[in-house]
Amino acid sequence: MKVDSAGLDVLSRGECLELLSSTPIGRIVFTDRALPAVQPVIFCLDGEDIVIRTDAGSKLAAATRDTIVAFESDEFDPRTHAGWSVTAVGHARGVHDTAEIDRLSALPLAAWVPGEQDHFIVLSTQQLSGRRLRP
Amino acid sequence: MKVDSAGLDVLSRGECLELLSSTPIGRIVFTDRALPAVQPVIFCLDGEDIVIRTDAGSKLAAATRDTIVAFESDEFDPRTHAGWSVTAVGHARGVHDTAEIDRLSALPLAAWVPGEQDHFIVLSTQQLSGRRLRP
Numbered sequence: 001m002k003v004d005s006a007g008l009d010v011l012s013r014g015e016c017l018e019l020l021s022s023t024p025i026g027r028i029v030f031t032d033r034a035l036p037a038v039q040p041v042i043f044c045l046d047g048e049d050i051v052i053r054t055d056a057g058s059k060l061a062a063a064t065r066d067t068i069v070a071f072e073s074d075e076f077d078p079r080t081h082a083g084w085s086v087t088a089v090g091h092a093r094g095v096h097d098t099a100e101i102d103r104l105s106a107l108p109l110a111a112w113v114p115g116e117q118d119h120f121i122v123l124s125t126q127q128l129s130g131r132r133l134r135p
Numbered sequence: 136m137k138v139d140s141a142g143l144d145v146l147s148r149g150e151c152l153e154l155l156s157s158t159p160i161g162r163i164v165f166t167d168r169a170l171p172a173v174q175p176v177i178f179c180l181d182g183e184d185i186v187i188r189t190d191a192g193s194k195l196a197a198a199t200r201d202t203i204v205a206f207e208s209d210e211f212d213p214r215t216h217a218g219w220s221v222t223a224v225g226h227a228r229g230v231h232d233t234a235e236i237d238r239l240s241a242l243p244l245a246a247w248v249p250g251e252q253d254h255f256i257v258l259s260t261q262q263l264s265g266r267r268l269r270p
Binding site for chain 1: 140141142143158159160162164165166170171172173174175190193203204205206207209211213216220222224245247248249250268
């Protein structure tokens with residue numbers, strides 16, 4: 001197992017994807033009026049892509065239109081201090097193709113908030129890195 | 136209770152600070168080689184400031200030197216879909232004053248990773264916003 005300069009285990013791409021498929025919650029990092037912004041999102045994987053569902057009129061939909069964003073998910077146990085985090089940096093795009101929207105609509109992507117969640121964002125995981133903290 | 140366009144409860148500044156003081160884990164959002172970056176951190180509040188401890192030679196220390204960063208913390212229950220998130224955007228600075236370092240060293244800020252955690256970052260919570268999702 002590779003270890004980074006802080007003493008954390010470095011996860012492989014396969015391990016990162018496996019961990020991402022184990023949790024429904026992540027955070028998307030974007031720019032809002034030239035300031036850094038971060039928002040929790042419900043997501044699921046579609047192959048190696050991250051798929052998020054939002055309102056077409058949302059700030060998130062506008063901010064992730066054909067741009068580079070970061071995405072993070074993690075799980076830590078405050079008692080044992082064990083856990084992991086995975087970060088993806090890649091190209092985000094809104095989905096407008098009807099066939100693709102139909103296909104993505106079948107993903108197990110639950111809406112946690114009320115309101116229309118009619119807009120899909122697909123984020124490629126070009127850069128994927130992860131760390132595991134052992135207890 | 137104020138509700139936003141997505142149907143989420145809008146939290147007051149006081150509620151945001153109270154929630155931030157209830158959890159040891161957050162994520163700091165910064166820029167790394169012109170790309171968005173996000174990293175989980177252990178933090179605690181010092182009054183209304185967020186305090187993080189890191190290695191003086193870390194990427195995080197370099198990236199948060201006198202700049203505007205975002206910070207996020209959240210807690211969600213995947214079963215009930217209830218939870219909250221708080222986001223701060225503000226000025227981050229490294230601490231170099233010996234008296235301030237001594238004072239911050241007394242904060243209940245546990246190190247979860249091995250290695251020197253000799254550098255303090257203080258993030259002001261100039262902009263603080265929070266949402267609560269009811270089950």
